Amino acid sequence: MESLTRRQREFLAAFLRLYRRLRRPLHYGAVARAMRIGRATAYEMLAALEGLGLVARHYQSPEGPGRPRVLFRPTAQARRILAGVWEAPVWRAAQARVRSELQALQARLEPTAVLQWLTARVEEGSIPEGMARMAAGIGLVLRFLQATEGPWPLPRGKALDLGALASLSAALTALARAEPHQVHALLSRIxxxxxxWERLDPTDRRRLSRFTRQILQETGRAG
Incomplete structure (x- = not known):
């Protein structure tokens, strides 16, 4: 399957959220209203995604005279591609689990302990939980760097590009004087x-960005 454009991915993610919320196939007019776009635009996007095997259509016969209504639903392939689109309860549970782990670490919240925490759980939990754990780790590394290098203000009012900031987590290996196996494990996790991160839709990226800022605030240094 050819790769999706960013616009197609964002549209598909929004459509999948809408479908999950309403739990029924959707007319393109309803999709257009929910997304606040034109009906023609919604239909063209759905038709393009249908051509990629990500959306399927079927026709609903009218109760009386008239033409059948065209309804669309995401395919199993679309749900696999956008497995990173997280339902709110899943995300809340992921945050709660990570916050609980951080609370247990609070008495020894220093680079060596954080490195052990991140590398010991490489295979554990769901994707949202693993992403939340790494987002928290990025926040903690920023905190450590601020403590050693001085204030490092983050842009206010904007989502953080955690995909780029993740590379900073490698500094944890120096701060913690990591063993080679820990370096390998952390780089693999990054x-x-x-x-x-590249697969996430904008809503989930913003969720992770907010979570990272919250971790910075909750651990004593606001971004």
Whole structure:
């Protein structure tokens, strides 16, 4: 399958959220109203995604005279591609789990302990939980760097590009004087995070960005 454009991915993510919320196939007019776009634009996007095997259409016969209504639903392939589109309860649970782990670490919240925390759980939990854990780790590394290098203000009112900032997490290996196996494990985790970040829709990127800022605030240094 050819790759999606950014616009197609964002539209598909929004359509999948809408479908999950309403739990029924949708007419393109309803999609247009929900997304606040033109009906023709909604139909063209759905038709393009249908051509990629990500959306399927079927026709609903009218109760009386008239033409059948065209309804659309996401395919299983679309749900696999956008497995990173997180439902609100899943995201809340992921945040709660990570906050609980951080609370247990609070008494020894220093680079060595944080490095052990991040690398010991490479295979654990769901994707949202793993992403939340790495987002929190990025926040903590920023905190450590601020403590050693001085104030490092983050842009206010904007989502953080955690895909780029994830590379800073590698500084944790120097701060913690990591063993080679820990370096390998952390770099592997950073690559995993960056690959998942590229697949996320904008809503989930903003969620992770807000979470990182919250971790900075909750651990004593606001961004």
């Amino acid at each position: 690559r995993w995070f960056q690959a998942q």
